[in-house]
Amino acid sequence: MKDIRILVLSGSIRAASFNTRLAGLVAKRAAIEGADVAQISLADYPLPIFDQDLEKEKGVPQEARRLKTLFQRHDAIFIASPEYNTAVTPLLKNTLDWVSRLSDSGEPPAAAFRNRVFALGAASPGALGGIRGLMGLRTILEIGLGALVIPEMVTVPNAGSAYDEHDDLTNERASEMLKTMVARMIEEARLRR
Numbered sequence: 001m002k003d004i005r006i007l008v009l010s011g012s013i014r015a016a017s018f019n020t021r022l023a024g025l026v027a028k029r030a031a032i033e034g035a036d037v038a039q040i041s042l043a044d045y046p047l048p049i050f051d052q053d054l055e056k057e058k059g060v061p062q063e064a065r066r067l068k069t070l071f072q073r074h075d076a077i078f079i080a081s082p083e084y085n086t087a088v089t090p091l092l093k094n095t096l097d098w099v100s101r102l103s104d105s106g107e108p109p110a111a112a113f114r115n116r117v118f119a120l121g122a123a124s125p126g127a128l129g130g131i132r133g134l135m136g137l138r139t140i141l142e143i144g145l146g147a148l149v150i151p152e153m154v155t156v157p158n159a160g161s162a163y164d165e166h167d168d169l170t171n172e173r174a175s176e177m178l179k180t181m182v183a184r185m186i187e188e189a190r191l192r193r
Contacts, residue, residue, distance in 0.1 A: 004035045004189050007074040011081040011092030013043040018123035018159035019080035019130075021167055022178075026078045026121065026154075029182045035189075040070065042095055050097040064098035071099065071112035075189035078119045083126075083133030088140065100145055113147040117192065119185040121154035121178070123162065129155030129174070150188055152181040 008027040010020040020041070027039045045063040048054060071077060082089050100110040108114055118141055122130025134153055141147040154177040156162045162171050169175040 003193070004076070004186055005074045006030045006035045006037045006185070006189070007070060007077045008037060008039040009042060009077070009079055011042070011079060011089045011095075013041060013091065017082070018125070018156065018162070019082045019121075021163055022121050022123045022154070022156055022159075023078065023080040024167060025169065025178060026080070026119075026182060029178060030078075030186065033182060033186055035076075035186055038070075038074070042091055045095070047094055047098050050094055055101060060098060060101050064095075065102060067095065067099050068102045068112040071116065074116060075193060076117040076119065076185045078121065078185065079137065080121050080123065081130065081133055081137050083122055083124050083130040086132040086136070088133055088137045092137070093140070096140060096145070108146070110145040110147075113141065113145040115192065116148070117185055117188040118147045118149045119152070119181055120149060121156070121181065123156035123159040125158065125160050127157050129157035129159075131155050148188070148192075150181070150184050152177070152184045154178040154181045 008023045010023040012019045027037045031037045099112050103111040120134050122134050124130035138149050141149050156174045164170050
């Protein structure tokens with residue numbers, strides 16, 4: 001099954017981010033399931049704040065082009081998204097906005113979000129585990145960008161105490177959600193190849 005390629009990223013670049021830890025767990029689980037996994041940090045793809053005047057003057061930044069290429073090389077993409085005031089992080093929204101601007105000749109609008117499977121997760125110090133932010137991210141991806149987002153998501157509440165010394169989840173419910181989500185992501189990616 002190594003032919004299934006999964007890209008994993010976090011909407012946070014904060015040191016010791018709970019969501020980057022969650023992204024790492026998803027990458028680990030997907031690799032155990034036999035997928036070819038790449039995990040990236042958005043810190044390696046710095047982008048200016050999206051501005052159509054800037055785009056008109058200078059074009060789409062090269063880092064957005066690199067991300068579009070990465071997205072299109074993978075069958076599935078997992079995004080761990082922190083919740084900021086019940087929404088996605090400015091970093092993640094800005095990244096999605098820039099990447100959505102790129103469509104080569106013959107491609108549909110927001111081409112990087114088509115023909116691949118997206119899966120979502122969040123880790124939060126709060127009791128809801130970031131679910132409110134994930135609903136907004138799902139809307140952006142599905143309605144705004146035309147992406148296929150699987151219904152299974154993983155949420156990790158009380159994230160400050162949710163990981164053990166090996167970075168595995170101590171919350172059994174969250175751990176099962178993660179396993180179920182990874183299995184469905186791989187299954188859906190395989191069906192669309």
